[in-house]
Each structure stands twice: as structure tokens, then as C-alpha cells.
Amino acid sequence: MEMKKPVIKSIPYEEFKDNETLESLITELNKERTNVVVGALDDLINWGRSNSLWSLTFATSCCGIEFMSVGAARYDFARFGFEVTRNSPRQADLIMVAGTITHKMAPVLKRLYDQMAEPKYVVAVGGCAISGGPFKSSYHVLNGVDKIIPVDVYIPGCPPRPEAILYGMMQLQRKVKVEKFFGGVNRQQKSGDATEDYPIIITNVPQDITDKEREQ
Amino acid sequence: MNITFIPLSEFRPRMEALRQEKGMDFLRDIIGMDWGEEGIGAIYMLENSTTKENIAVATRTTDRENTIIPTVSDIWQIANMYEREVFDFFGVVFSGHPFMRRLYLRNDWVGYPLRKDYDESEALNPVRMFSEKNEEDYLHTLSPDGTITTTLDNSFDDKEYVINIGPQHPATHGVLRFRLSLEGEFIRKVDVHCGYIHRGIEKISEKYTYPQILALTDRLDYLSAHQNRHALCMCIEKAMGLEITDRTQYIRTIMDELQRIDSHLLFVSCAAMDLGALTAFIYGFRDREKLLDIFEEVTGGRLIQNYNTIGGVQADITSGFAGKVKEYCKYILGKLQEYNDVFTNNTITRKRMIDVGVLSKEDAISYGCTGGTGRASGWSCDVRKRHPYALYDKVDFKEVLYSKGDCYDRLRLRIDEIKESVKIINQLIDNIPEGDYKVKTKPIIRIPEGSYHAAVEGSRGEFGVFIESRGEKSPYRIKFRPMGLPLVASMHTLLKGCKIADLMAIGATLDYVIPDIDR
Ligand code: SF4
Numbered sequence: 001m002e003m004k005k006p007v008i009k010s011i012p013y014e015e016f017k018d019n020e021t022l023e024s025l026i027t028e029l030n031k032e033r034t035n036v037v038v039g040a041l042d043d044l045i046n047w048g049r050s051n052s053l054w055s056l057t058f059a060t061s062c063c064g065i066e067f068m069s070v071g072a073a074r075y076d077f078a079r080f081g082f083e084v085t086r087n088s089p090r091q092a093d094l095i096m097v098a099g100t101i102t103h104k105m106a107p108v109l110k111r112l113y114d115q116m117a118e119p120k121y122v123v124a125v126g127g128c129a130i131s132g133g134p135f136k137s138s139y140h141v142l143n144g145v146d147k148i149i150p151v152d153v154y155i156p157g158c159p160p161r162p163e164a165i166l167y168g169m170m171q172l173q174r175k176v177k178v179e180k181f182f183g184g185v186n187r188q189q190k191s192g193d194a195t196e197d198y199p200i201i202i203t204n205v206p207q208d209i210t211d212k213e214r215e216q
Numbered sequence: 217m218n219i220t221f222i223p224l225s226e227f228r229p230r231m232e233a234l235r236q237e238k239g240m241d242f243l244r245d246i247i248g249m250d251w252g253e254e255g256i257g258a259i260y261m262l263e264n265s266t267t268k269e270n271i272a273v274a275t276r277t278t279d280r281e282n283t284i285i286p287t288v289s290d291i292w293q294i295a296n297m298y299e300r301e302v303f304d305f306f307g308v309v310f311s312g313h314p315f316m317r318r319l320y321l322r323n324d325w326v327g328y329p330l331r332k333d334y335d336e337s338e339a340l341n342p343v344r345m346f347s348e349k350n351e352e353d354y355l356h357t358l359s360p361d362g363t364i365t366t367t368l369d370n371s372f373d374d375k376e377y378v379i380n381i382g383p384q385h386p387a388t389h390g391v392l393r394f395r396l397s398l399e400g401e402f403i404r405k406v407d408v409h410c411g412y413i414h415r416g417i418e419k420i421s422e423k424y425t426y427p428q429i430l431a432l433t434d435r436l437d438y439l440s441a442h443q444n445r446h447a448l449c450m451c452i453e454k455a456m457g458l459e460i461t462d463r464t465q466y467i468r469t470i471m472d473e474l475q476r477i478d479s480h481l482l483f484v485s486c487a488a489m490d491l492g493a494l495t496a497f498i499y500g501f502r503d504r505e506k507l508l509d510i511f512e513e514v515t516g517g518r519l520i521q522n523y524n525t526i527g528g529v530q531a532d533i534t535s536g537f538a539g540k541v542k543e544y545c546k547y548i549l550g551k552l553q554e555y556n557d558v559f560t561n562n563t564i565t566r567k568r569m570i571d572v573g574v575l576s577k578e579d580a581i582s583y584g585c586t587g588g589t590g591r592a593s594g595w596s597c598d599v600r601k602r603h604p605y606a607l608y609d610k611v612d613f614k615e616v617l618y619s620k621g622d623c624y625d626r627l628r629l630r631i632d633e634i635k636e637s638v639k640i641i642n643q644l645i646d647n648i649p650e651g652d653y654k655v656k657t658k659p660i661i662r663i664p665e666g667s668y669h670a671a672v673e674g675s676r677g678e679f680g681v682f683i684e685s686r687g688e689k690s691p692y693r694i695k696f697r698p699m700g701l702p703l704v705a706s707m708h709t710l711l712k713g714c715k716i717a718d719l720m721a722i723g724a725t726l727d728y729v730i731p732d733i734d735r
Binding site for chain 2 (some may be wrong): 059064066068069073074087099107108110112134137138139140141147158159161
């Protein structure tokens, strides 16, 4: 069964920019054919997933406020199914990096990304997350989150307008639609990719009371 | 600005005298400084909270290896944080400080970034992708023979139950991190970690020209974008001796107040959301959007507007501006009742806020908590009244004061301040004089040699700008007074003995913005 072009209700396919990336993804995925049942299941799952993208809010600065505006009444991203934001990485499908990422924050971001369950996506919101933005020449700012985690959608702006954030999220929806859930996903983090030089070691754990002590 | 230099040996007694005899109880800021040949040290800006008299003193030492200055953290509580900042950026060790460790940067950072001889190479400070070891803290102690020993010290002992909140947590309003030691549900000790959004603005500014620096101030506290930039423009204009037109003054004052309304609306919305009242959040943002429309029409930006510029504003106001602002002012006054109905007078809000997180007036002054937080404790700390700038001495408005200083006072104060802002705008909006909105400046802006300071009342406190110029086209040193750092410092006192659930209410009503703290 062939993978189809991603269609989003109410906006024609041609109106989106950057269709080439998606098309090349489709060609790549179509190289290995899948059978009809699995393909149909894929479609169903992708339909469900693309319409209920839960984001991990990772709003570090100014761009985060615009992200909040998108959540409020005027722009209302609930229309697209993005309204559930999670504060725990385990429950999130994507991570919205909205704001400047500094040297001190970089390992935290990477760890949150590592903790998310597959399949996971990253949206870089604003100049800072894309390239360091106005603080590019600073000694403490990471010049782009793509240096540490793979990014799926970039939303430029400083801060991006709410419409731009919605557009970016729709691009992500389209990307989710061209994915094989069964039989190979586009990208998967290998276990070795997770960097954690210092594992979390808990010391001084109180000993359970032994039977002997209890008797006393 | 006049700075009195005090030799290091007399420093402690002179500072104590200033506090005791002159009544300088408000430490506005400590500005670390590397004068080059003349040494490294700090400038202390002090103010008497009753007479409003203020003074700047400084001390310095030429020893770049063992740079030691006596602490004043026992005289003013906020000095604790400010001194840690100076240590972080300049490597000045404050002897006698109880907790001398870095405030913003990681403990394993090499070098002190704001020193003039700092080596910025990537090799020394690459992006470290492993977690910072924070079980131990670095403690610097001064032995009698003058050497500093660095030891690892545990801020919490083994028996304490320590939990970590942040840096990515909805209750912290951004990327702040707390380590709390708990006893059951009660908080016993708080350790605040800043620096997760430290962008090094002060250091980049030393390489940028003045108009370039203007772009960065909007991004400090993005909810005081206008006021921040107003302060910097004012400071530069003062230094250059540039007279700006009346029309500019009117526009700037009106925009500052609109920005304050914007910020306070967001404050109410977010405080409501933190306590779980989503309705009030939606209401607040609905009204804020209308204001953002006005901003967008005039400045072209919604959140970050880049409107003020040296000598005036970027563009003239649009023809429909006055009408729209008046209409909005009328609209928002009507909506305030709605907030009170759904949120402020709500039983749950009252139960969670009244008598929670009480900040006494003395603590507010000693911590330097300006803005709404200070005024809720009864301290009249409004820069608009203390040191009037722009048109604030010509308009009639009341400085809203409450006396108890609990969360509920802080919440109501913001709503009352919206009314005062509307009052100011209404007095000005019909009288905007004709004239130029910007005076011509030279293409390259240079400031004559010297130190300059300007302060404005930002949305959440006093925002100050200090510039030390050597006559170049970029500053020798620029320092922004963070509005939020004193607020965060005071959390130590506020949280002690509170329940952990109160952290949300206290954090929300203190109203800090992290990028402004970390700069
Ligand atoms: S891109 Fe601009 S608006 Fe967004 S976080 Fe960076 S400075 Fe702020």
C-alpha cells in the first residue's frame, strides 16, 4: 500500500510551503511496500496521533508568552487538538522549545528529550531556539537546539506571531501523517544517544527496618 | 552620577555608619566593576527609604588573584544575592559571606566572564552536556593569613528531606529552580538556583553599539518592554545631554502605562492559572489581546516592540491611536469587576491567599523588593513618585499602598494599579502636543566619559540602568538592575514555615520574570 500525501482539512496541500521535504519522506517510505492491513492501521493511528499532539511546555522566555497567547481564546489551539500541554516528558508527544537555551539549560533539555517516549518530535520556536537569535554572540547561549537534539519544525520569528506557531504546528501534523507506525518509523533515538555521564545515584537511602530490629 | 570611593580598610565601618547614622536602609544595587589598572571592586547604590536621599559609594582592590572585599550581607539582606552575582561575574570574594558560591553560572565554569581579561574561547567552556553536580556547594573561606580556601559544603544535611522543583516546572513561572527541605508538608529551608536563562546580556553589550543594545532590553523583562527601553534611552539621553520633545514624553508615558496594564493583566491571568482557575486566565488574555492590537498598530510588534529609541520613538503614533486607547480604557475598567467576581472574591482564592506569604515592610526594604510586592507591604517605593521622570510629576495619580503584605494584598494591588494607570492615560491622551516624535541624533552615538544612572518604574519594580562610559561608541560597563532578583531572594523568608502548596500562590503573586533576573 502506498503512503499518501498528507492532507489537512481546510487548508489545501499546495498552500503549504516546503512540500518537497515531505514528498521526499514519502518516496523514501514507499520504497519498502507494506501490506494493506498494516497500511490502513498506520493511517488510522496517524490520523489519531496527528490530531492530538500533546506538547511538553518548555517555555524558557519571551516566546513562551506568545505560546500562551496561542492557547488563549483568540487563537485557541484547541481547534487543532494541541490544547493538552503536559509538564511531564513521559506524557508528551512533542517538545516545544520556546525561548533561549543556555549552557546551563542544555543538559536539562537533553535529559527531558531522552525521557520522552517514542515517537517524539521537537519544534523550535523563535530565533533563539533556532540559532541563538539576538544572543548569538553570548558566551552562555547555545546557538540552536539542533546542536543537541534533532528538530522537526522550525518556527522563525522573535517572537513568532501566533499564526506562525499554528502554521508550524500544522506542518508537524503533516509530518506525523507521513509516518509508518508499523514497520519502521522515520527516526528513532538509539539507546546509545542518550547522554548521561553522571547517572543519578541516590545515596543515603534509609535502610528498611529488618525483621530483627522490628522484634526489638 | 557621583561615586565616592572608600578605601578597603575603612569600608566596613563606613558602610555600617551609612546604615545606622544616615538611615540608608535600601540597597538599590551592587554593581561589580573591573576598572582595569585601578582594580576590581563594586559600586553600592544606597537610598534612605524615608527621605529618598541617595548615594553611591564604591570600593576596589588591585589584587586580581585574591580579590577580597568585606561583605555587607549582614547589613542588608539583599546583599547576599548581589554579592554572589559579583562573585560570579568578577571573582570578587566577599569575606564573611555565609554562602559564597556562583549565582548564575555552573560551578564548573572556568573564569569570570565580566572581567576585562576573560578568555571567551570555546575550549575553556564548551557546552557541558552532563548534569551539574549540585549535591555539594562550593564554599570560599578566608583564613587569617589572607589565602582563600575552597571547600565543598553541603547546604542541606543528610537528615533533611530535600525535594527539587524546577527548572522546568509550571509553578516556577519560567526556569527557576528551588531546592526545598521539607518537614512533612512544611518548608524549612529554600535554596534558589538561578541562571538557567542567563544570556550574558551585559557582556554582549560591551561589544555592541548603543543602538544595538537597545534591542536587548525588550527581551529582559518582556512584560516591561517599554519601560526597560525607556530607562536605557533616558540614561543615554541624559549622558549625551539630549533634550527630547514633549510629544515624545507624552507618547512614552502613555506607552509605559499601557505596558503596565498589559503586564498586570498577565499577572492576574497567570496567578489564576497557577491556582487552577482557568476561566480567569482566559478572561485576562482576552482583554490583553485587545491591548496588543493597539501596540501592534503603533509599534508593529505584539510582545517585543522595540519602540523607544535614542532621542524619541521609532515611529509616530497612528491617527486612530487616541480614540482606540480611550475606548480600551473604558472597556478595561468595566472588566475589572468581572475579575473580582470570578477570581478575587472567590472563596478558594481568598482561602489560599489571605495571610499566606506575609512580607513585612522591614523585610521588603531590606530585601529591596520594589514594585507591587513592596507596595503591598506598605513601602512607598514607586520610582514614579520617588524620582519622577517623563511626565509623572505633572499627572495626578495615587500610589496604591496596602499594609499587610500577604498574597491577597499583592493580587488586589495589581488590580487597583490598573485603575491608576487608566487615570494617568486619561489625563494625557487628549493633550498630546504636536511636534517631532524624534530628535535628530548623530549617526554614531558616543557618550562622554563618566558614570550615568537612570531608573524607571517597570511593571514589577524599579528597573535601573547604569552605564560607565570611556567615550567610546559602546559602553565600558552596563548594568541593569533586575526587578526580580530581590523578589526571589525574599522567598527564603516568605516560604519558611509555609506549606508546599503555598509555593504556587507566593510565587505567582511575587510576580517575577526569570529572564529579567538572569539577564
Ligand atoms: S526568539 Fe526573541 S522572543 Fe523568542 S525567546 Fe528569543 S529573544 Fe525572546
